[in-house]
Amino acid sequence: MGLFKRIDVQAKIDNETGFGTTTSYSGNRLIHKDGSANVKKKGIGFLEHISWYHWMLTISSLKFWCIVLTFYLLVNLVFAVLYYSIGVENLNGIVATTELDKFGQAFFFSVQTFTTVGYGHINPTGFVTSFVSSIEALVGLLTFAIATGLFFGRFSKPRAYVRFSKKALIAPYKDGRALMIRVAPYKNTNLIDAVTRLTLGISTEEDGKATNKFYSLDLELERINALTLSWTIVHPITEDSPLYHFTEDDFKSIRGEFVAFFKTFDDMYSASVIKRTSYTFDEIVYGAKFLPMFSADTNKKTMLLHLDKLSDYEKVSL
Known part of the structure; x- marks a missing residue:
């Protein structure tokens, strides 16, 4: 319980996630990898809750x-x-x-x-x-x-033609550590004014009751003018971060999930498009960094974006 008390004192709690705080849920995740909510509606007729x-x-x-x-x-x-x-x-x-x-x-x-x-x-x-x-x-x-x-x-139908890396990394960052996720476009679309948010959800017990706690994570950059190549979303793990006291063993023993929200403007559709995904703690690689995924072509006049390397990383020491 000491770990969560330190988190509550220092980290910014987010109670506007839509999932609530008190729960008896003990499943795998809150958000599927494709961005859909891991929720089934019951109590009304089939035709009423299906569009x-x-x-x-x-x-x-x-x-x-x-x-x-x-x-x-x-x-x-x-x-x-x-x-x-x-x-x-x-x-x-x-x-x-x-x-x-x-x-x-x-x-x-x-x-x-x-x-x-x-x-x-x-x-x-x-x-x-x-x-x-x-x-x-x-x-x-x-x-x-x-x-x-x-x-x-x-x-x-407007779609966000972007892909997230399969894993999230705890990587070296300046003089400390950071949580990193990578995202890249994969269609011939022009994406501008990209915005992202990252939320951490942790399940624990307080007074014998299962409780969800959500924390808004501060990012190095929350907005970029254009998503042309890849974008590494970085959450610096400072003293104000809920991950500050986390060790590699904590990611293995605690049930938690990072929910990533991505929004951008596609000028081909002239509409805003949204993408969501999540990373459970067992999808976190502790002590790793992403490998470069773009290079120049042979004549050095064009930049090449290697989408097959979106999730490539190498292990490093922290």
Whole structure:
């Protein structure tokens, strides 16, 4: 407890993190590496706490395409079953001898109606079949309108195309030590007016109750004019730092987490973009420094940024 008392006296406590202070949480981390909060909402219905449009914009490309193709196949399969149940004799132009051929042609008629292609060699007859095909055409138009919005939203959504180093380092700094994290852009975007904040969260027990304590960490630089190469975010470990009394064993025995917040202006999108990540104490390398990740090309006229070296470091003594 003496360690945390010294921290409370010297360090600046941050109670505005959104995670609260009293908790029974004993999981792995508060913020995932991708920046999303390690929180699940319960107590309300599934449809109430899920924004399907936001979810479709944020899922991976693989999941997105799997959902789109699955929905496309299922809708056409449902309407093919309806046409087959009504009777394929109500679809002029179908020439089939086996039941499988009849169902297959009903399926592809559904595809043509759903996409409004309408090749014309098959057409519905009778009220029921015509009514079903008109409903399918309406569903197809609405579905493609929604899909177009999703495609545009995913394509045009502003993103912070930056990457953080996989590890945070406790490195030599001037006459002492510092916590260092490295960040770099990885797309052909122009990022200006970059701002970062770093918060330390520590879990401990006070009077038999689990407690979260958060501390705002002072940085060497909180803002830079442009992020063109890499930026090493530095928190000097001075007497005012909550890490001042920390040893290498403390990082192994105490459950804590650094939350990094990064915000910049992307002039290609003309919008501010945000990136978050976190480093648990087991992702801290004690006694190391980052290796250079940029160099000049062979003609010495262009700077090369080696993104594959973003997380490269070497061990040093403190």
